[in-house]
Amino acid sequence: MPQLRYLENVATLVLDREKCIGCGMCAEVCPHAVFAIEGKKAKIIDRDACMECGACAGNCPVAAISVRSGVGCATGIIIGALRGTQPTCDCSGDSGTSCCG
């Protein structure tokens, strides 16, 4: 099966290697093996595999990683655009029309 890859050069992922302490959390939490630890510091080895989930940024104890994460579904982006807000799925727990789950 051919590997599933999305668009290139779009990820907003940024790693500040200066701040990095090499704890390895980013490599551990990333579900797409974007990071590797090289020479006691993290390194981005596959930026195009990043799905901008934000797990790395949130778990970096020294805030060396930033990424623009958010609802990534086309419907959510359309809804957000129509309402003038950030992309949203309208995933309120009571709404029967939510697309989450």
Place this chain on the structure above:
Amino acid sequence: MKEEFSCSSDKSCCGQASAEAPSRPCCPAPHWQLKSILTPAGLVPRVRADLQFADSLGTAKARVGINRMRYSVRPGVYAVGNPTKDSPVLVSANYKMSFDHLRSAMAGRDAWIMVLDTKGINVWCAAGKGTFGTDEIVNRISATNLDQVVAHGTLILPQLGAPGVAAHRVKERTGFRVVYGPVRANDLPAFLDAGMKATPEMRRIRFTFRDRLVLVPMELVLGPKYLLLFLAALFFLGGLGRGGYWFQNALTTGLAAVVLSVLGFLGGAAVAPMLLPWLPGRAFSIKGAAVGLVPAIAYAAYRILGSEGTARALEIIPWFLIVPALAAFYAMNFTGSSTYTSLSGVKKEMRVALPVQIAAVVLGIGLWIAGRFV
């Protein structure tokens, strides 16, 4: 006979993990719940690790959108097997499907399961929204007195909960150490046996054929919301022709339009997701458009071969615009269900694809109607 029930976190039933007065009216216990065990923090319900028919039925229903938003489990601590204060604590969302995956993965083992209140949403979506998050974990530890249940001070979280949780903050605020377990609950036994170590493959998320297939029913359920209006409009527009409006034409021309449009929808909502890795391009809209060409080509062949040269271009060309555009649109929507597309990528794709899809549909319908007047 024990009744199934799904509790929202608001309902007040008799207390289970605390010492509430037993005289309060109780909800009947769900079928998956067994007798409670007594811990220093109070009563903790044991749960079955084997899934029953009711669980499979519930999963099937949720997959097609029946009761999906209220398919939840009461937050709190539960026990699988016969855990002790040294047994691992596994953290779950309170979406029942998440809970079912977890407890069945732990069959034959002893563990505690701490169920967070994620409003009935699965781990991944809840993590993205923050409900499977640091604050909820901190609150739930406090509410369940988890520190009295286990001595090791460690929580095992599903890896896909990481977007919502800052492990170091949980440690700061509760003293509990967060360990990220594998992506898939099925890998938990191997993970635990290896001393809470994951292989690289356990930490990768995939998007297999089966993963994609189980998502298709929801695409089919949610898609028709606005599609039906579009189809109705097409059907009635089919009646427009020289000399005014003929309902007879609506039946033939309009019906053909509806059928082709439905094929476009199915192409984008079902076929493209299933064939994803084998379709051209990286953008989902392009993969969808490729699928949408097939009905258009088939229709063209049908008209050309079946009419001995009387088929007109304006009856065929519109479908090379409309059907791929519809398929592209619905395939593009599948990005929200995928495990590998990024928000930035989807935005970039939509910026180009959506206007093209709209233009193609408008132009296609224009040509389709114009073809009857020229």
